[in-house]
Amino acid sequence: MRVDETYVRIRGEWRYLYRAIDKHGEAVDFLLTAKRDLDAAKRFFRKMVKDGPLLSPDRIGTDGTGTYPGAIAAARKEGRLARDPVHHVTKHLQQSAQRAKNPHRPS
Numbered sequence: 001m002r003v004d005e006t007y008v009r010i011r012g013e014w015r016y017l018y019r020a021i022d023k024h025g026e027a028v029d030f031l032l033t034a035k036r037d038l039d040a041a042k043r044f045f046r047k048m049v050k051d052g053p054l055l056s057p058d059r060i061g062t063d064g065t066g067t068y069p070g071a072i073a074a075a076r077k078e079g080r081l082a083r084d085p086v087h088h089v090t091k092h093l094q095q096s097a098q099r100a101k102n103p104h105r106p107s
Contacts, residue, residue: 002021003018004018013034031047040067041065
């Protein structure tokens with residue numbers, strides 16, 4: 001499972017769009033929020049695995065944002081993840097996150 005977020009403008013206001021994508025490229029879930037913090041990441045993980053631990057991922061790839069390890073640990077502690085997923089930081093997602101934050105900079 002790949003998890004990332006991007007900064008989007010909706011009705012003139014900037015928001016974070018958290019996304020979970022499975023290994024086939026299909027969207028699993030998303031969350032639109034005003035903040036990019038631990039509480040938002042926890043909310044996203046709760047929403048993403050709401051159907052129970054049986055559907056929880058065994059690997060989670062992120063862009064390295066500091067909120068993800070805490071959100072993964074909280075979901076595990078709450079029993080929302082069936083096992084401890086391997087959390088790996090993906091360089092490609094880090095670069096995508098940087099482009100989303102600075103859309104006018106050439107890549």
